[in-house]
Amino acid sequence: MKPDRKSKLYVHLLFWILYYILEVYLDFYWSRYQFPDAGWQQRLQNTIVLELGYLLIKMPLAYSLLYIYEQTGLKRFITYISCCFIIIAAVLVHRLFTHYIIYPYIYNVVETLDAKHPSGFINGLVAFNSFMDLIFMAGLIFGVEITRQKNLLKEQISLLKSEKLDQELTMLKAQINPHFLFNTLNNIYGMALKKADETPEVILQLSKVMRYNIYEASERYISIDKDVENIRDFLQIQQIRHHDLVIHFNENLDNPSQSISPLILIQFVENAFKHGVSETLGQSFIRIDIQLNNGVLHYHIENSKEEKPHGNSTKIGLKNIRRQLELLYPKHILTVESKNDLYIVTLIIDFNDTSRF
Template identity: 30%
Template sequence: MRLEYSLFTRLVLNLLFWVFYFVYPFLRFRYTGEHSITVEEIVFYLLLYGSVLYLNNLVLLPRYLQNHHIKKYLFTLLPILVAVAFFEAYVNKTLLKTCSCEGPNSTYALFNFIHLGVLLIMFSAVPLIRHYSTKLKALEKAETERLEAELKFLKAQVNPHMLFNSLNSIYAQALKNAKETPEMVLKLSDLLRYMLYEADKPRVELEKEVDYLNDYISLQQLRKSGIKVDFLVEGKLEDYSIAPMILINFLENAFKYIDPFNLKIDLELKAADNSIYFRCKNHFTHKPVSLGQADEQEGLGIKNAKKLLNALYPNKHELNIEKGEGIFTVALKLAV
């Protein structure tokens, strides 16, 4: 149905073009008394100009210009326009005898050449706009598909090692018949449920993301005792949404590189003024990495978080990472 409508629209536009093209000079000459347009003239111009314009739109443009062969297009089109311009001058002055202009045929042919060139530009504008619009949409679709594939890949990388370590910990606790085993299984189940049903959504409620972080914290504390996490949450979370699986990268990085002699992580999340503020701070034992060095010295989680932020919040986020004196601090602001 869409194709039929498009074809009908094109037919109507072509018909209107030719009607207005011939109606205007007919009315002008009729009421000024300069010249009476004959049927022979209408047929001649319709055949002559129609042949050139449709040859250009249906053959030359698809073959050359739309394939970026501009030189070939011009070298083919220009001789045709010159020949048609001289042919029109000859027919008007000798056969139809509608031209009362004096001077050589080249002067009249130059006028015909300019007139036909302008007409050609006007007539080819619509198919060119349609072509480049379609091409632009195709590029946008390809870029969207590429971005979606990249996002899925990045999200798939977020927690595979966490799941592996959690399963190993649960297995070890089960062998010892530890009382924490059922709770660990329950927390892991909640994490998997979130990853399966929420992670593919473009946005999730901020409350759900906070619950996911809390479940992750609880599981890690069950896996390794002694870790203390202070998680301060402020604002009306129900009024905000966020792209899932971003904040977890920073939290996971904190647990992975935490100082075994200072097992404390400070977390802050605040929702206010159409923005989400997140801060994560922990002590770490690795040699501090000075700011500005290559990303290869950062963990995979930090790299993934940066890529996700650039893809999902372009020009709408501020990320500051400070590493010094044994403290690793992440400060993130999202404009939502």
């Protein structure tokens, strides 16, 4: 059974059970004034039986109206005429059932209102009472069904948005991972040409980083300590390549298992090397400070750069990370400062914020 049909079955079944209990209670309460001489057991038994009979009239009416309501191809005039015809037919059946079955066989009396109308069958008041009883039921079932459909639509829209965001995030990550691999392989290629002794060690570190990017980064969220460890591995690769590089790394995590989207933090470090450290002619440096306190992350990076960087430097990494932060942590705070010889990035993420999807 499809989820929509299963949901509809459960909701409607619960509605009819609750509606039947309500009608039994109201009719039982009313019967003590209508038939004061009858015992409560007899009145309760009569009420249970007659409400079951009414239910056999009301359920076809309800689903006939719902069926017409769901036929969007019908013209409005035809819809109104059909609904009126069904309601009139239901009122007629309701009166027939009440007059010829309920009163003589359940209550053992003849339905009368006054001397002028001994039958009471065609009396406007009782017909109006039947009409209101049926309309009240129809209004309830329509309210339940419309509410169910709206909730289902909200769930479907939410699911589509989530799937769309997942696809966009996957695309953004796919743009970043090859970018990192391409740059690092270029570094290794340059070291291999020089026959540097550190080449095997860099390859080993690269293998560790790529293993993280392939397996860990496929998850939506990972623990922050794994992401920080990946930054350390990346820095080791860069330390081997840039012998004069000065690294200051400070880490303080009060909750290492705090979940975070993978590859969020490393991209700022990659940017620092691509557009700063690797272009510095003199002694280069990078300072990284990661603080996690009470669910709030403070991430600060400073790195050296040339006063006049190359004009053809691309910023695809920074654009991608901005977009990821917008999708994952809408209320984040990101500031980027570019001074003469210094590049500063500060990121604040409140993991306690529940607005992320």
